[in-house]
Amino acid sequence: MLIIKDLHASVGDKPILKGINLEVKAGEVHAIMGPNGSGKSTLSNVLAGRENATVTSGSVLYQDRDLLALDVEERAREGVFLAFQYPVEIPGVGNVYLLKAALNAQRKHRGLPELDAMDFLALVKDKMKLMEMNETMLYRSVNEGFSGGEKKRNEILQMAVLEPRLAILDETDSGLDIDALKIVANGVNSLRAPDRSMIMVTHYQRLLDYIKPDYVHVLAEGRIVRSGGPELAHELEKHGYAWIGDEPAGAEVKHGS
Amino acid sequence: MSAVIQHYQSEFERAEPLLPWRDAKGWQAWRQSAWSRFAEQGFPSTRHEEWKYTSVAALEKLLLSCAPATPAPLDWASLKDKAVLPEARGRLVFVDGVFQPTLSRVDGLPAGLRMGALSGRSTQDSLKLQGLLEQGQRRTPFTALNAAFVAEGAWVAAEAGVRMEEPLLVLYVATEGQRAMHLANAYEAAEGSAFSVVEQYLGMTDEPYLVNGVTSATLDEGAKISHIKIQQEGARSYHIAALQAVQKRSSQFNSHSFALSGALGRNDIEAILAEPDAAVSMRGLYRVSRRELQDFHTTIRHDSPDCTSDECFKGVLNESGRAVFNGKIRVAPDAQHTLSQQSNHNLLLSDQAEVDTKPQLEIFADDVKCSHGATVGQLDEEQWFYLRSRGLAAEHARALLIEAFALDILTGIDLPVLRDALESLLRKTAHV
Ligand SMILES: Nc1ncnc2c1ncn2[C@@H]1O[C@H](COP(=O)(O)OP(=O)(O)O)[C@@H](O)[C@H]1O
Ligand SMILES: [Mg+2]
Numbered sequence: 014m015l016i017i018k019d020l021h022a023s024v025g026d027k028p029i030l031k032g033i034n035l036e037v038k039a040g041e042v043h044a045i046m047g048p049n050g051s052g053k054s055t056l057s058n059v060l061a062g063r064e065n066a067t068v069t070s071g072s073v074l075y076q077d078r079d080l081l082a083l084d085v086e087e088r089a090r091e092g093v094f095l096a097f098q099y100p101v102e103i104p105g106v107g108n109v110y111l112l113k114a115a116l117n118a119q120r121k122h123r124g125l126p127e128l129d130a131m132d133f134l135a136l137v138k139d140k141m142k143l144m145e146m147n148e149t150m151l152y153r154s155v156n157e158g159f160s161g162g163e164k165k166r167n168e169i170l171q172m173a174v175l176e177p178r179l180a181i182l183d184e185t186d187s188g189l190d191i192d193a194l195k196i197v198a199n200g201v202n203s204l205r206a207p208d209r210s211m212i213m214v215t216h217y218q219r220l221l222d223y224i225k226p227d228y229v230h231v232l233a234e235g236r237i238v239r240s241g242g243p244e245l246a247h248e249l250e251k252h253g254y255a256w257i258g259d260e261p262a263g264a265e266v267k268h269g270s
Numbered sequence: 271m272s273a274v275i276q277h278y279q280s281e282f283e284r285a286e287p288l289l290p291w292r293d294a295k296g297w298q299a300w301r302q303s304a305w306s307r308f309a310e311q312g313f314p315s316t317r318h319e320e321w322k323y324t325s326v327a328a329l330e331k332l333l334l335s336c337a338p339a340t341p342a343p344l345d346w347a348s349l350k351d352k353a354v355l356p357e358a359r360g361r362l363v364f365v366d367g368v369f370q371p372t373l374s375r376v377d378g379l380p381a382g383l384r385m386g387a388l389s390g391r392s393t394q395d396s397l398k399l400q401g402l403l404e405q406g407q408r409r410t411p412f413t414a415l416n417a418a419f420v421a422e423g424a425w426v427a428a429e430a431g432v433r434m435e436e437p438l439l440v441l442y443v444a445t446e447g448q449r450a451m452h453l454a455n456a457y458e459a460a461e462g463s464a465f466s467v468v469e470q471y472l473g474m475t476d477e478p479y480l481v482n483g484v485t486s487a488t489l490d491e492g493a494k495i496s497h498i499k500i501q502q503e504g505a506r507s508y509h510i511a512a513l514q515a516v517q518k519r520s521s522q523f524n525s526h527s528f529a530l531s532g533a534l535g536r537n538d539i540e541a542i543l544a545e546p547d548a549a550v551s552m553r554g555l556y557r558v559s560r561r562e563l564q565d566f567h568t569t570i571r572h573d574s575p576d577c578t579s580d581e582c583f584k585g586v587l588n589e590s591g592r593a594v595f596n597g598k599i600r601v602a603p604d605a606q607h608t609l610s611q612q613s614n615h616n617l618l619l620s621d622q623a624e625v626d627t628k629p630q631l632e633i634f635a636d637d638v639k640c641s642h643g644a645t646v647g648q649l650d651e652e653q654w655f656y657l658r659s660r661g662l663a664a665e666h667a668r669a670l671l672i673e674a675f676a677l678d679i680l681t682g683i684d685l686p687v688l689r690d691a692l693e694s695l696l697r698k699t700a701h702v
Contacts, residue, residue: 061659067653089661099654105674115660122661154674155656171660 014039014210015060015080015179020071022059029066030053031235037179038196040207044221044246045214046255047232054098056232057183060212061095062088069087075179084197089115090122093179095123096168096185098214103155108167111155119175140173143203145196161188169200181203181212198223218246271297274330275309282418283337288338289421294393300400304417311411320410320644323594324625325534329508334450335421339366341445346373349443354470354500354691358439360385365443367451369422382432383465388423388454401424402456402486405514409538412510416484419452423483426456428493437466437498437688445471447477455485459493459521461557466496466688473532483511489521491545496524498688501661502699503532505560512538519545524682527554528692529564530699540569543577543605552581555679555696558591558623565594572605572635579609584679586672587623597642598630605635612642617649617675660682664683673700 015037022030029052037043047053055066060073073080080088084219103111117127128136141148144166156164165185172180182201186194201211201224213226214247221243229246231239233254239245282305291297313330314321317502344365360386363373369387376385383410391399403417424440442453457467471481481503497516502507509532515523529535541550556564572581585593595614616625629642648686649671676696683689 063655063659084664085655085658086663086667089659095659097656101656103648103653103656103671103674105678106657106670111657111660111662114662114666118661118663118666175660219582 014041014076016074018072018074019061020056020073021069022055022066024055024066024067029067029235030059030081033071033235033237035237037210037212037231039210042205042213042224042226044226044229045212045232045237046216046229046246046249049216051232052235054183057095057181057212057214058100060181061085061093066221070146076196084247086118089175090119094172094177095177095179096165096172096180096182098183098187100156100164100168102157102159102196104157106155107151108139108153108155109151112151112171137174140170143173144170144200146170162193164188165189165197166193166200169197173200173204176204176209179210179212181214183214184216185213185215186215194220195223218250222248234243272312274333275312277333278336278415279309281485285337285419289419290389291396294396296397297512300687301418304414307448308411308414308418311414314411314676320567323592324534324563325619326508326534329443329480329534332440332448332478333447335450336450338421339368339399339446339449341366341368341637344370344373344445346368347539349472352472353439353441354695355437355439355468355688358468359436360426360438360608361441362387362439363441363443363565364422364424364453366446367453369420380434382429382463383426383434385424385426385438386523388425388456389421391425396518399456402458402488403454403484405486409512409514413484413512416454416482419450420454420484421452423454423456424467424469425458426465426467427458428460428465430460430490430658431462432460432683433462433464435464435466435685437496437685439466440469442469442471443482444471444473444479444481444507445475447475447479447506450480450482453481453483455483457485457487457495457497459487459489459495461490462492463490463493466498466685468498468500469687470500470502470507472502473507476505478506478508478533479504480508482511485511485513487513487515487523489515489517489523489548490528492521493518494524494525498526498683498692500528500530500695501532501535502530503535505533506533507534509535511536513540514699515541515550517541517545517548517550520547522537522548523550525550525552525554526679526683527556527566528696529554529566531557532562532564534563536565536567538567538569540571541577541579542571542573544573546574546576548574550579551682552579553679553682554583555585555676556583556593557586557588557676557699558589558593561590563592563594567594567596567598569598569600570610570612572599572601574602574609575604575606575608577605579611581612582679583614584676585614586619586666586676587616587625588619590620591624592623595623595625595627595644596630597628597630599640599642601633601635601638601640603634606637608635608638608640610638610640614644615675616644617648617672618646619649619672667702673697676700
């Protein structure tokens with residue numbers, strides 16, 4: 014599904030990603046954990062095509078294609094979805110309008126007929142139930158005046174409607190109370206499928222109690238310094254990020270905090 | 271005397287015998303003194319503070335014809351698609367400044383609400399009109415020129431307590447170039463009455479012409495007028511207009527301006543809150559591209575206590591388009607408890623576009639709440655990226671964001687038929 018090789022990226026002159034290697038196979042859920050400022054959002058944005066970070070070297074293959082050569086919208090239509098850490102408010106653009114335009118852009122790209130208003134609404138309302146969202150949110154502007162939790166739910170609603178092949182969830186758990194977290198996790202879990210891969214970016218291991226990853230990676234200062242199974246998350250929880258230091262992956266684990 | 275003044279002097283001598291109300295006492299002298307006022311000043315130059323960023327030098331050189339036109343007949347079918355409210359129950363149509371009774375309809379109006387062409391008003395009424403226009407016509411060289419030549423326009427008068435929700439339409443169509451049209455509109459709302467009027471200006475020629483308008487709105491106690499003005503003028507047109515609203519106690523004046531096209535537009539809009547508890551909402555959208563210029567000079571005079579003003583203008587500037595916003599708020603010494611809000615937001619879509627925005631607050635009372643703010647910015651990258659990351663094409667996402675910025679100006683237009691009409695007009699004209 015996704016193969017990242019020795020990816021380097023800078024913001025301005027400042028190198029942020031310093032050689033990321035990661036392979037995600039179809040159906041897998043990978044968690045990327047790391048302290049604030051380690052480059053998690055930068056990696057997510059680079060995959061989605063945001064241009065404020067520049068890729069200086071390395072490659073990203075997505076379904077055997079050069080992902081970095083695709084435009085932002087092409088990536089989306091090909092099934093890449095980024096749930097933003099901070100979803101932006103867009104006053105004046107209707108939530109329902111965006112959902113429909115997004116879905117139909119994707120369908121058109123894939124040679125499918127556009128959905129008519131009735132079928133579309135039925136589909137969206139169905140997904141909204143899953144996210145326990147009030148239908149009135151459809152008729153509001155994108156994220157405008159939404160609480161932090163509503164914004165995150167709205168991201169997962171979009172994901173549920175667009176049914177991506179590769180979903181990148183950037184700190185989808187942050188700012189959620191426990192009830193909202195359960196709803197969001199439930200939505201994400203219902204989207205797990207053999208042909209759908211997910212990368213969950215998170216600072217805390219809390220989300221991983223609800224969405225079980227297949228692999229956990231630790232990102233520190235722009236490098237993946239540890240990779241392992243779900244148990245790695247628990248160790249991190251116990252020992253904190255200081256425990257990782259910035260040693261390269263494979264180095265001996267130092268204990269203490 | 272300059273060649274320009276000489277030209278308009280001979281136009282005045284030629285046109286004056288043909289202008290309406292000539293027999294009514296006072297009109298000839300009134301026009302004559304207006305003419306002298308203009309002749310003394312001439313067209314304003316950019317040395318004039320109020321015209322600093324807006325040069326009318328090219329207009330001055332045109333030496334336009336000012337005599338009443340004899341336009342070729344138009345049929346309603348050819349206008350219907352362009353009219354913003356084709357089904358309006360009250361409708362006045364003017365072509366090249368000449369009233370077209372066959373294209374107009376005023377028979378479906380409620381009792382106590384009258385609407386018509388100014389030229390059709392009695393000589394006695396015309397003196398009242400003179401009174402209404404008097405104040406406004408002293409404001410700029412253009413209003414003086416208007417007073418000298420004014421021949422036609424629209425009037426609407428609502429008697430006490432008469433309220434009509436459905437908007438009226440006043441449609442001005444320009445078909446012929448090289449012509450100056452001096453128009454006046456008079457809107458009067460008696461105590462407790464209410465109406466909405468949409469003034470739409472349609473340029474159907476690419477030749478240069480001038481629309482020079484003066485509008486007066488008078489609102490008695492508890493009256494409400496909503497005035498919506500739409501400029502869809504021709505590519506080489508000049509549209510210069512002055513509007514003044516005088517508001518009595520507890521009246522509400524809503525002014526919406528949409529300057530959508532035209533080579534040069536200049537609007538001087540003034541609301542005078544003359545008595546307590548009056549409220550004005552002044553909103554506008556200007557959209558410029560190519561080398562167009564739109565200039566809004568607004569004045570809100572808080573002359574009485576407990577009045578409210580809410581002003582918001584937005585601009586979308588493309589290519590080498592330019593805009594000017596000058597918003598003056600004057601709060602008189604005894605206008606305590608004034609509530610005033612002003613904002614001007616501009617979206618610059620090209621490096622060549624330019625906007626000059628200036629709030630001008632003159633506050634002489636102490637117990638007031640006045641706020642103002644202006645912004646000039648580009649499209650929000652983060653919003654643009656968000657939309658594209660959901661699969662929307664770059665151009666589609668961009669158009670959506672521009673539209674969202676612009677449509678926000680419709681806030682306060684609650685009547686669905688009007689809102690829908692304006693919304694679809696703004697969408698339709700977005701890509702010209
Ligand atoms: N637009 C930007 N301009 C300057 N520095 C940035 C910008 N975006 C991110 N950075 C820097 O890049 C580093 C990684 O940030 P980020 O990817 O957001 O980390 P994380 O998501 O792991 O908290 C930080 O040091 C941050 O300060
Ligand atoms: Mg982050």
